[in-house]
Amino acid sequence: MRAVSLAIAGVSAFCFGFSGPMAKILGMAGLAPLEAVWVRMAGAGVLLLLVLAVFRPRALRIPRDRLPFFAAYSVIAVAAVQGLFFVAITRLPVGVALLLEYTSPVLVVLWVRFVRRIRLPRSAYLGALVAVAGLAIVVQVWEGLRLDALGLLLGLLAAACCAGYFLMSDSFGDDVDTLGLIGWGMLGSAVVLLPLSRPWHIDWAAFTRTAEVSGHAVPVAAAGLWMIVVATVVAYVTGVTAVRRLSAAVGATVASVEVIAGALIAWVLLGEHLGAAQITGGAIVLAGALYAQSATTRIGAAQHAPEAPQAVRV
Template sequence: MRYAGLAIAFVSSMCFAFSGPMAKYLIASGLAPIEAVWARMAGAGLLLIAVLAVVKPAALRIPRARLPFFGMYAIVAVAAVQLLYFLAITRLPVGIALLLEFMAPVMVVVWVRFVRKVRLARAAFVGAVTAVLGLGIVVEVWSGLRLDALGLLLALAAGACCAGYFLMSDSFGDDVDPLGLIAWGLAGAAVVLMPFARPWDIPWSAFVSVATPAAGALELPVLGAYLCMVLIATVTAYILGVNAVRRLSAAVGATVASLEVIGGAIVAWVLLGEELGVFQIVGGVIVLSGALLAQTATASAQPSPATGLAEPVRTG
């Protein structure tokens, strides 16, 4: 079914959308943002490895020739995205940093067209740019124009690593089990982030408390918020996300993933009492339009005359 990949990508982006709101509960309980990120990566990675070791141990076997790929996936596609984003928001308004990180769809389209030499449908380009413009409206980019050169570079680097996640998820063959790749990627990211998060200093007693991130927010057990972040916003989100990219292609999957920002705003509205303004609603409609437009490109990839090679077209 042609739209199966789109449906999987949509659900994945909605699962990812819980990460920010749930992280706010951990931060409100006393954890630093990077500590919350590390707890998320470590918990999800260890859980997935434990489950696979029992139900599908073959998925955890890494072909010797694929060790560098697994290492790059953990460092670039998972750890670097998180670390660079958190470094960027120390120097830029959150909205600006988020918008630059979600330049990833455009970066993916450019890479696929000019590096992989795949002739994409015009819908892929227009959809990616439309989604980015919509995100600019959602975060009200004009309201935070304090720009820092290093912050801009960090945010763009986060976007490039985010693009790497989609491109790498689209490029491995049948010798790599997606579940094993995700499990080792998350666990490896936790190892990479350990010197920055310093888990030995995390206030673990906070996990047995309850927290209210802001006035008007729902009070939730911190452990419940953490489990939601691990099970839904990480394990389920990554598994669905990788499978969606394999069906849709990196260019389309990256654009559809932009819906995470909209989903995050909706979750924050329900749980945290953060109201959606006119710009968030209008921008959300534009992002959705861009994602739907890009999806039409799944049946239109053509090989470049220079190479005669075409990207696999996955239509579900």
Template sequence: MRAASLAIAVASACCFGFSGPMARFLGAAGMSPLEAVWVRMGGAGLLLIAALAIVRPRALRIPRDRLLFVGAYALVAVAAVQGLFFFVITRLPVGIALLLEYLSPVLVVVWARFVRRLRLGRSAYVGAVIAVAGLAVVVEVWDGIRLDTLGLAVGLVAAACSAGYFLMNDAFSDDDLDPLGLIAWGMAGAAVVLLPLARPWSIDWTAFGRTATVDGHTLPVLGAALWLVLVATIVAYVTGVIAVRRLSAAIGATVATLEVIAGAVIAWFLLGERLGGAQIIGGGVVLAGALLAQSAAARPEPGPAVQLTPEASVAG
């Protein structure tokens, strides 16, 4: 059971890894990063809602007492994670921005220990730190580093929102909220939130009928967009939520750091981008951290202060 859950988490990270390469083809077609994000969120939300309305309409029902949670999920776990990252890369190198966002595993284990009062095995803490250290090597944070106070501050907020994604996926009951419905409404809600920033009415929609070339590799723009929506978003989020709910937020967040490695490998195969020694060594370190973290088991602290229910975790 645990092995299957880990396989789902790794599959999610690999699917997320297609995000960057596919988005590059949309960028080559003339779309800005935020426009590509809006196409991704809006397309995924629309397709999921349409599919669920046909095959599983009950999944789209949101209890009245869960409306605020779903709204927060769309705003924090989806829209903010995407939107803030693209703001940060305007102020800091992409490698630093990625490293800041993927501080989330450390934030999740700290939350689990001190807010939810779960006793995590030492391997959970050590594994999260090792994974983040490995990412620092992968993205080569020392290359062209520059400090920007606002960029760093917003990057830390993005990391907190990313941690919120994992914590919120672990903070509801299947009895009152269907995970697929949560993802569908989360994507649709994020598209609405990003509407004034992405300004999709400015997109050249005729580009979807053309091809785009990146580093000598050509793909139909529509094909790249569909892969981004179906695989790098819908499949990635669905498997990610399933993995977190089976493994816990702390372990799921650490295993998710493999996304950066997966993205580098996919870009290597798909676009011919070079994998340097730092990426290979750092990837091994990230993998070691993820494997170490997954061996941890969470136990509640004894005593009256224990808060174990999903509601308690949200309130905390």
């Protein structure tokens, strides 16, 4: 059971890892980062909702009393995570912004402990801290370090919203269909991001061109489609499924492997070679994620024990 859950989380991290490289190819074709984000969210939302309309129409129903939750999921768990990060990297080095965003596992375990009042095993805390330390090495946060007050605030807000994604993915009940929530969340985020992304300025002709990647001509449309289907639809569906099976505290830490997956994919597809720091940091991240997952069974027992206090859900 736990092995299957970890495999699902691994698939999610691997699929999310394609986000950066595919967005970089779109950037080579002339799309701005926020334009690529909008294409990603809007395309994935429309695709998933169309598939559900044909094969699983009941998933599209939103219980009236759950409308606020769906709206919050769209704004916090999807749009804010994407938008805040891409605005943060205009004021901070990418490595620093990444490190700030991926402090979310620490925020999740603190929320679960002090707000939901669920006692977590030591491995959940230590695994999260080890994973963050490994990420600091992967992104070589000490290189070109410059701190901007607004950028720092935006990065921390992105981390908080990323933590919200894991907590909200773990908190809804059987009255909400997982696929429906993800589909509406993506489409809702595309609406929220309209003022920032301004898709009416996108050079749509870029998708008819090719981009030169490591000596090969790659169709921009193929990169965009891969980003929508694999790096978004498959990544989110498997990611939310993994969080619900592993718990938010463990799922958030295991998801940090996404940064390692992205670096490896960029190495293979874009020729961005990994140095000793990235390899060492990657091993530390994996160690932290594997250590944290050992808490899964005990967290589940704590959540279902009769004497455990009632959890406060996001």
